[in-house]
Amino acid sequence: xxxxxxxxxxxxxxxxxxxxxxxxxxxxxxxxxxxxxxxxxxxxxxxxxxxxxxxxxxxxxxxxxxxxxxxxxxxxxxxxxxxxxxxxxxxxxxxxxxxxxxxxxxxxxxxxxxxxxxxxxxxxxxxxxxxxxxxxxxxxxxxxxxxxxxxxxxxxxxxxxxxxxxxxxxxxxxxxxxxxxxxxxxxxxxxxxxxxxxxxxxxxxxxxxxxxxxxxxxxxxxxxxxxxxxxxxxxxxxxxxxxxxxxxxxxxxxxxxxxxxxxxxxxxxxxxxxxxxxxxxxxxxxxxxxxxxxxxxxxxxxxxxxxxxxxxxxxxxxxxxxxxxxxxxxxxxxxxxxxxxxxxxxxxxxxxxxxxxxxxxxxxxxxxxxxxxxxxxxxxxxxxxxxxxxxxxxxxxxxxxxxxxxxxxxxxxxxxxxxxxxxxxxxxxxxxxxxxxxxxxxxxxxxxxxxxxxxxxxxxxxxxxxxxxxxxxxxxxxxxxxxxxxxxxxxxxxxxxxxxxxxxxxxxxxxxxxxxxxxxxxxxxxxxxxxxxxxxxxxxxxxxxxxxxxxxxxxxxxxxxxxxxxxxxxxxxxxxxxxxxxxxxxxxxxxxxxxxxxxxxxxxxxxxxxxxxxxxxxxxxxxxxxxxxxxxxxxxxxxxxxxxxxxxxxxxxxxxxxxxxxxxxxxxxxxxxxxxxxxxxxxxxxxxxxxxxxxxxxxxxxxxxxxxxxxxxxxxxxxxxxxxxxxxxxxxxxxxxxxxxxxxxxxxxxxxxxxxxxxxxxxxxxxxxxxxxxxxxxxxxxxxxxxxxxxxxxxxxxxxxxxxxxxxxxxxxxxxxxxxxxxxxxxxxxxxxxxxxxxxxxxxxxxxxxxxxxxxxxxxxxxxxxxxxxxxxxxxxxxxxxxxxxxxxxxxxxxxxxxxxxxxxxxxxxxxxxxxxxxxxxxxxxxxxxxxxxxxxxxxxxxxxxxxxxxxxxxxxxxxxxxxxxxxxx
Numbered sequence: 001x002x003x004x005x006x007x008x009x010x011x012x013x014x015x016x017x018x019x020x021x022x023x024x025x026x027x028x029x030x031x032x033x034x035x036x037x038x039x040x041x042x043x044x045x046x047x048x049x050x051x052x053x054x055x056x057x058x059x060x061x062x063x064x065x066x067x068x069x070x071x072x073x074x075x076x077x078x079x080x081x082x083x084x085x086x087x088x089x090x091x092x093x094x095x096x097x098x099x100x101x102x103x104x105x106x107x108x109x110x111x112x113x114x115x116x117x118x119x120x121x122x123x124x125x126x127x128x129x130x131x132x133x134x135x136x137x138x139x140x141x142x143x144x145x146x147x148x149x150x151x152x153x154x155x156x157x158x159x160x161x162x163x164x165x166x167x168x169x170x171x172x173x174x175x176x177x178x179x180x181x182x183x184x185x186x187x188x189x190x191x192x193x194x195x196x197x198x199x200x201x202x203x204x205x206x207x208x209x210x211x212x213x214x215x216x217x218x219x220x221x222x223x224x225x226x227x228x229x230x231x232x233x234x235x236x237x238x239x240x241x242x243x244x245x246x247x248x249x250x251x252x253x254x255x256x257x258x259x260x261x262x263x264x265x266x267x268x269x270x271x272x273x274x275x276x277x278x279x280x281x282x283x284x285x286x287x288x289x290x291x292x293x294x295x296x297x298x299x300x301x302x303x304x305x306x307x308x309x310x311x312x313x314x315x316x317x318x319x320x321x322x323x324x325x326x327x328x329x330x331x332x333x334x335x336x337x338x339x340x341x342x343x344x345x346x347x348x349x350x351x352x353x354x355x356x357x358x359x360x361x362x363x364x365x366x367x368x369x370x371x372x373x374x375x376x377x378x379x380x381x382x383x384x385x386x387x388x389x390x391x392x393x394x395x396x397x398x399x400x401x402x403x404x405x406x407x408x409x410x411x412x413x414x415x416x417x418x419x420x421x422x423x424x425x426x427x428x429x430x431x432x433x434x435x436x437x438x439x440x441x442x443x444x445x446x447x448x449x450x451x452x453x454x455x456x457x458x459x460x461x462x463x464x465x466x467x468x469x470x471x472x473x474x475x476x477x478x479x480x481x482x483x484x485x486x487x488x489x490x491x492x493x494x495x496x497x498x499x500x501x502x503x504x505x506x507x508x509x510x511x512x513x514x515x516x517x518x519x520x521x522x523x524x525x526x527x528x529x530x531x532x533x534x535x536x537x538x539x540x541x542x543x544x545x546x547x548x549x550x551x552x553x554x555x556x557x558x559x560x561x562x563x564x565x566x567x568x569x570x571x572x573x574x575x576x577x578x579x580x581x582x583x584x585x586x587x588x589x590x591x592x593x594x595x596x597x598x599x600x601x602x603x604x605x606x607x608x609x610x611x612x613x614x615x616x617x618x619x620x621x622x623x624x625x626x627x628x629x630x631x632x633x634x635x636x637x638x639x640x641x642x643x644x645x646x647x648x649x650x651x652x653x654x655x656x657x658x659x660x661x662x663x664x665x666x667x668x669x670x671x672x673x674x675x676x677x678x679x680x681x682x683x684x685x686x687x688x689x690x691x692x693x694x695x696x697x698x699x700x701x702x703x704x705x706x707x708x709x710x711x712x713x714x715x716x717x718x719x720x721x722x723x724x725x726x727x728x729x730x731x732x733x734x735x736x737x738x739x740x741x742x743x744x745x746x747x748x749x750x751x752x753x754x755x756x757x758x759x760x761x762x763x764x765x766x767x768x769x770x771x772x773x774x775x776x777x778x779x780x781x782x783x784x785x786x787x788x789x790x791x792x793x794x795x796x797x798x799x800x801x802x803x804x805x806x807x808x809x810x811x812x813x814x815x816x817x818x819x820x821x822x823x824x825x826x827x828x829x830x831x832x833x834x835x836x837x838x839x840x841x842x843x844x845x846x847x848x849x850x851x852x853x854x855x856x857x858x859x860x861x862x863x864x865x866x867x868x869x870x871x872x873x874x875x876x877x878x879x880x881x882x883x884x885x886x887x888x889x890x891x892x893x894x895x896x897x898x899x900x901x902x903x904x905x906x907x908x909x910x911x912x913x914x915x916x917x918x919x920x921x922x923x924x925x926x927x928x929x930x931x932x933x934x935x936x937x938x939x940x941x942x943x944x945x946x947x948x949x950x951x952x953x954x955x956x957x958x959x960x961x962x963x964x965x966x967x968x969x970x
Contacts, residue, residue, distance in 0.1 A: 087139035087183035089161060091170070092465065092483040092507045094515050094578050096178070096590055097122040097162040097651060097819075104154050106815050106864035108871050108906040108926060110194060110967055113150040115160070116180065121821040121858045122162045126592045126647040127521075127574060129176035135168045137181045139280075141287060142171045142414070144340030144355045148276045148291045149182065151226040152215055153190055153969065159183040164576065166505055166519060169463040169487050171353075172414040172432030175503060175521055188217040191970040198928070198963025204239040205265060205958070207232050220280035222289075227273050234267035236260055236302065240953035245543040245554050258304045261327035264957040268299035285346035293338040303328040304541070306371050328370070329399075334363040350417030358409040365402040367446075370540075402537065404442035411435050423475040424467035424482075432489075434459040442535045453533040454494065461489025461501075471509065480510035485519075495532070496567055499524035513580040521572045527565040527602045531635045534561035545849070545949040546628045547609045547882065550890040550941065552948040556630040566600040566637050587652035596643045601830075605633040606847030610885040611839060615832040640831040646824045657813035657865070717761050814865035821858045828852055844883035844892065850937075851880030851895055867911030873902040877937075891941035893950070898937045902930040906965075922969040930961040 089095075097119060099107075109115045116123060116134070123134045136146055143149070161181040168179050192213035199206035207230070214225040237244075237259035244258050278289035306328050340357040412434040418426035436457040443450045466484040469476035488502040505519035542557040573595040581587045605619065606612050608631060613620050621630035828841040839845035841852035855878035862871040876899045884890035906926035910917065936959065939950035946952075953959075 087181070088159070089137075089140055089163065089167070089179075089181050091163065091167055092467075092481070092485075092509070092515075093164050093167055093517065094509075094580075095161045095163055096578065096588070096649070097160070099157075099160040101158060102815055103653060103817060104157050104160060106817060106862050106869060106871075107154065108862070108864070108869045108904055109154050110926075110965065111150065112152045112154060112157070112182065113146075115154055115157075116150075118860070119160075119162065119819075121649065121819055121860060122651070123178050123180060125165055125177055126576075126645075126823075127165055127176055127572060127594050128596055128643065128645065129570065129572070132177060134162075135171060135173050135177050135179045137171070137179065138278075138289075139183055140181055141344050142342065142353050142355055143278075143289050144342045145291060145338070145357045147274060147293045147338060147340060148278070148289055148342075149224070151211075151213055151228070151274060152184075152224060153192055153213070155190065155969070156184055156188045156215060156217060157182060158185045164517075164578075165574075166485060166507075166517070169485070169503075170416060170428070170430050170465070172412050172430065172434070172461070174489075174501065174523065175487075175519065184217060184222070186217070188215065190215050192967065193970075194965065194967045196963060196965045198961060200958045201934070201960040201962055205233055205235040207963075220282055220287075222276070222278040224274070224276040226275075228271070230268075230270045232265065232268045234263055234300070234302075235265040235957055237262045237264055240264060240957050242951060242953060243948055245552050245948055256305060261302050261305045263302040264953070266299040266301040268297065270298075271296045287344045288342065290341040291339060293336075295334075295336045295338075297332070297334045297336075299332045301330045301332075303330060303368075306368065328368045329366075330368070331366040332363065334361060336361040347415070348417075350415050352413070352415050354411070354413040356409070356411045359407075361406045361408075363404050366399045367402065368399045400445045402442070402444040402446070402535070404440060404535075406441075407437075407439045409437045419464075422467060423473070424470040425473055425475075426467070428465040430463040432459070432461050432463075434491075438529055440529060440533065444535050444537065446538065447536065449535070451533060451535050453529050455529045456494040457491055459489060459491035461487065463487040471512075480508055483507040483509075493526050495529075496526040499526060499567060513582060515578040517574075517576045517578075519572075519574045521570065521574070523570045525568045525570060527567070527635070530561060531602055532561050532563050532565055534559075536560035536634070543949050544608070544628060544631060545947055547607060547893070548613060548885045548887060548890060549626065549628070550884055550887075550947075551627075553628050555628050558630070558632040558634065560634050562635045564637075565602050565635060568601050569599045571597040584652065586654050587650070590647075590649040590651075592647045594643075594645050594647070596641070598641045599639065601638040601641045602635055603638050603847070605631070605636055607849055607882065609845075609883075610887075611832070611836065611845070612847070615836055638830050639833050641829070643828040644826040645828075646826060647821070648824075649819065649821045651817070651819045653815070653817035655813055655815050721756050721761065814863060816861070816863050818861040819859070823856045825852065825854045844881050846880065846882050851882050851893075853878035853880045853895075853897075867909075867913075868907045869905070871904040871906075873904075875900050891943065893947065894940050894942075896938040896940075898935055900931045900935045901933060902928070903932050904928045924967045924969075926965040926967070928961075928963045928965070931956075931959060934960040 099119075104115065107115055107118055109118055116136070125134075133146055135142075136149075137143070138149060160183070163179040163181070165175040165178055168177055169175050171179070190213075192211070192215075194209070194211040194213075196209040196211075197206065198208070209228065209230045211226070211228045213227075214223075216223050238257060242259050242262075242264075272293070272295045274291070274293045276289070276291045278287065280287040304327060306326055336359060338357070338359040340355070342353065342355040344351065344353040346352075412432060414430055414432045416430040417428065419429045420427040434457070436455075436459075438453075438455045438457075440453045441451070464486050466486070467473075468482040468484055469479045471477045471481045483506070485505040485507065486503075488500075490498060490500050492498050501521075501523035503519060503521040503523075505517060507515065507517045509515050537559050539557045539559070541554045543552055544555045544557065545552050574592065575594075576590070576592045579589045579591075581589055605616075608620060608628065616636065619632040619636075620628065623629050825842060829845075830839045830841065830847060832839065839847065841847065842854055844851070846852045855876070857874075857876040859872070859874040861873075862869065864870070877897060879897045880895045882893045882895075884892050904926060905928075906924060908922070908924050909915070910920040910923065913920065936952040937955050938952065939946055939955075941947060
């Protein structure tokens, strides 16, 4: 009996693996034939990826026989513990966001980079530190750089997971960035052409983009080629009717309008070429990747006319000469060559990962000089220059050149794995070693100074995850699952010496749906090399708002680095709750409270107020009348900053409107041709296209069906439905089955009221166990699919076909999602220096040009089905104010709140029109309208007037922005 059971188990597991590799998804027939059981089997390992499965963030080796557990209950029920979706992270903190294939399709994006930008509300760190791109993993493995995959089409993704900042420590990063795990499909191929044209509804400006891409994922390998060209036109102040700042170099009535020769947006062009390659060796558990990237950028900005004003010998009559066709230009060109790579391999029970990222960037800036009058001032004084005469040839001073070259190299190695086994589980450790090198060489003909800055950084650290109690392992499970995390690190900087960091955290999971955590972080951070040593640059006639006098003036602005900056000390507390709501299906609520305290904080030079001028008197210069003439805006150090914030995020998703049997509008499913690469199982031959059913596969299907047809099969189904409805742990009922898959299955049995009745389950079980599925009894659709018979109905392999349930005839009605993120700033104040009163940024003492709002909200919502998708994004910024100095002429400045809405409508035309045309297949058209209500930030003083520097079109010169994107996959 035991031998028969083991043989049956092995046969079932083999069927499950094959079904997963073939990715058969006959959802449309789930409630009509035995196809439910076939789809159920396929769901155990849906969407395999090139790398192996990830246990605690590590790719596992293929399951050895002793890892497959079979047990026999009193009713002879076989429990199969199948693998999780390969590439998933298994960590204590639950994901903040999970997206499956259908959710990704509903986002309507064109690349992984677009997807990451789209879900910023979930990927942005609530801690308020870092500010860089989230840590991104591919199939649970750290890669060399974001460039390796940023232009992959989203159709290549099987799942996306977003985790909190604490998970970043497992991969050698500080806990100031969230983690995105991208799980790729095992087999996928596409060639892409994309054209995009956009511009504001009021015209005078446009952006166009052309892109060519190629991606192939097969046999554990990936190859991606991508080329992109962008062109952005010039937008001048005259095209937005900008009022000019008084006090220009010449204010005579005959002067031309400077607005025509001042740019709001520079004329720019860019070209990017990218090639990436990766290979995962499943048998050895090793993987490698490599990337080469080249980027060229050119831009031209205008700074007004090059006007000269001269007086005659009496000093009473102006003799003027100006060049209307020669505005002051700033021309910037840059070339960047980048390369990155990674190597990952199993070392006994550990995972060793090494990454490298290097770049060489060269930038040259040409700045037109103002006309030189010193050589002919004597002629002007003698009255020898006429009103209409040309300037002497030596008046054209040419241009200055500022050039810079930067060379950067970053490498990091991590060793991660179990170091001990406690009653509650394994202690997981991550050891990391890093070496960075950066050199910046710059020179500027205006200063005749050459600058060379070099920084070498060596770092090391260790992170431990220690389980204290465990609900899953049954150790003190009445307390829930408690996990302690601890991390410590050191870094040695060639220009700053030794800096340290450590943090401790406690994670508590009292129930399957609720996760609570607390973390304390202490970290020393050095200023960047650019903040310390950027070359000093002087810019003339820059508009600056002076809060002391309440006026906008043209002043000389000095920018650059400050070598006297200090290392910052950060002390942060973070309390978080992550709750999957029991009363709202597929809904997750995340609440985070963050308390930041920092000493010696590096900051941009703040807005000029009386408090700032008192703190930095040597940075601000005024004339005898008290008018601002010069400001040194190089970086400064604040003595202390304190902030407390509360961030709340609510995310929900679901489906509605699926007709009976999964059909859409009564339209019958059509058979589509296979995509040879996307439909092919890894390392195996193409799917069978004809011939008789496979007897062995059919027999294994019959064995699997016997579980539901046993005496307690009805109870098994009822328990399954109850667990899905209540969000309970499915480990005992259906180990390893993705919850999203089971939700789709159960949805097929729902009535009009959304409930799953006992009658529906009984009918389903009756169909599964009826004679139509008996061997020799004619066979059912599910049996034919399990056996690989020609008559099996499958979807195509395109981006909206194949594994995509939204393809024609498969779409389960409409799919929706919504994410609402709200941030409340509870406290935010700054101590500039000892002895100076604290600045309360929430009460008018803001150091930025727009104050510091207490409330910010972001909404992302989408609806997708029947070949059509709609996405709405909204951003709300609360009211703020900046207090004036109280001196005559000064005024408080009030900033209204602002809500903007972005709309995107997209469709795959073949699905929308039900066409099999090759021209329409995989052709998607997207229409976008950003800021559809043309909202503008309104800024006023106490008299209701808008300061010149706060004109709405200076804040946002674009306004409503519309565009079309046409994308074709082959």
